[in-house]
Amino acid sequence: MKPPSFEYAAPDSVPDALRLLQENPDEASVLAGGQSLMPVLNMRMAQPRLVVDLNRIRELTSIESAPDGSVRFGSMVRQHSLETEPIVRDRLPLLTAAAHHIAHLPIRFRGTVGGSLAHADPAAELPAAVSALDGRLIVRGGGGERSVAAADFFLGPLTTAIEPGELLVGVEVEPPPPGSGSAFFEVARTHGAFALAAAAAVLRVGDGGNIDHIRLGLAGVGGTPYVPGWLDELALGEAAGDALFRRIGDRLAEEVEPFDDIHATASYRKRVAGVLAARALAAAADGADGQGRR
Ligand SMILES: Cc1cc2nc3c(=O)[nH]c(=O)nc-3n(C[C@H](O)[C@H](O)[C@H](O)COP(=O)(O)OP(=O)(O)OC[C@H]3O[C@@H](n4cnc5c(N)ncnc54)[C@H](O)[C@@H]3O)c2cc1C
Numbered sequence: 001m002k003p004p005s006f007e008y009a010a011p012d013s014v015p016d017a018l019r020l021l022q023e024n025p026d027e028a029s030v031l032a033g034g035q036s037l038m039p040v041l042n043m044r045m046a047q048p049r050l051v052v053d054l055n056r057i058r059e060l061t062s063i064e065s066a067p068d069g070s071v072r073f074g075s076m077v078r079q080h081s082l083e084t085e086p087i088v089r090d091r092l093p094l095l096t097a098a099a100h101h102i103a104h105l106p107i108r109f110r111g112t113v114g115g116s117l118a119h120a121d122p123a124a125e126l127p128a129a130v131s132a133l134d135g136r137l138i139v140r141g142g143g144g145e146r147s148v149a150a151a152d153f154f155l156g157p158l159t160t161a162i163e164p165g166e167l168l169v170g171v172e173v174e175p176p177p178p179g180s181g182s183a184f185f186e187v188a189r190t191h192g193a194f195a196l197a198a199a200a201a202v203l204r205v206g207d208g209g210n211i212d213h214i215r216l217g218l219a220g221v222g223g224t225p226y227v228p229g230w231l232d233e234l235a236l237g238e239a240a241g242d243a244l245f246r247r248i249g250d251r252l253a254e255e256v257e258p259f260d261d262i263h264a265t266a267s268y269r270k271r272v273a274g275v276l277a278a279r280a281l282a283a284a285a286d287g288a289d290g291q292g293r294r
Helices: 014-023 037-042 086-091 093-100 105-110 113-119 125-132 231-235 242-255 266-286
Strands: 007-009 028-031 050-053 063-065 071-074 136-141 144-149 154-156 167-173 181-188 195-205 211-219
Touching (some): 014 028, 014 050, 014 136, 014 167, 063 086, 071 113, 093 125, 093 181, 093 195, 113 125, 113 167, 125 181, 125 195, 195 266, 211 231, 211 242, 211 266, 231 242
Parallel strands (some): 007 050, 028 050
Antiparallel strands (some): 063 071, 071 167, 136 144, 195 211
């Protein structure tokens, strides 16, 4: 299949890209890695008059450390860089672990961090991992730049808080407290397929042996990444162990509301999500999945 014809622009700066988007607010699509956009165009699910290619914009390709220790990723950082860049592997091993599960290497070489987040597929790994880490999405438009919490960014399947005429320019992620472990577990039909369900976990056991930091983000269990709001109340101050992790997994399995689709039933996804969450928490507690502690 071929895409419909469109005009093409490849600006080399963010202001130029924004100008093009603002001149064509409802008729332009942004091209990042093209790994989701091109299939969408080929299937004629979108027919933009103009495609604005971001691949010449150097300023969107950097990974920088901020003075407060957080890491800022330009939206055009390739997904594969999450697996190879020392700053990511050292400070945010959860993103490295999540990236391993995205598709196949050629797709991760082209696919971008910003493209995955802006595309907002509910079964995608990065939105769940960034949500578990309380990341902030940096969106720029005519009115300047705004920083949107992951919890407010993902609005539904393939729907985000990016408005017409705006661009996702980056994502900012603060590493979990030192000594935290993290893990990303997934079940997919084949290696490299989108998750039927996946769990991203971050956990720290404090000096007294009890949990003093815990976060979870799930994929594949509804229209947006799922982050349970009751986790702190249930787990902070408790001893880390399988009984607690199973209790958390069972509660999640009861309350998430995934969809039935051709790949799996909703009830299967519920069950798998609960089990994965419990296992990811256990692995994060002992660093046993090889993603380590920081
Ligand atoms: C065979 C195959 C298997 C895949 N498996 C997986 C998988 O298992 N897990 C997974 O997560 N993904 C998977 N993907 C998708 C892949 O991760 C894509 O790279 C990702 O979804 C989109 O990133 P991209 O950079 O290619 O964006 P593009 O395809 O270029 O863009 C995707 C969408 O986001 C918009 N967009 C992109 N960048 C911006 C921006 N900076 N600001 C505003 N809007 C923007 C585009 O306009 C478009 O609507 C798979 C893809 C293929 C082809």
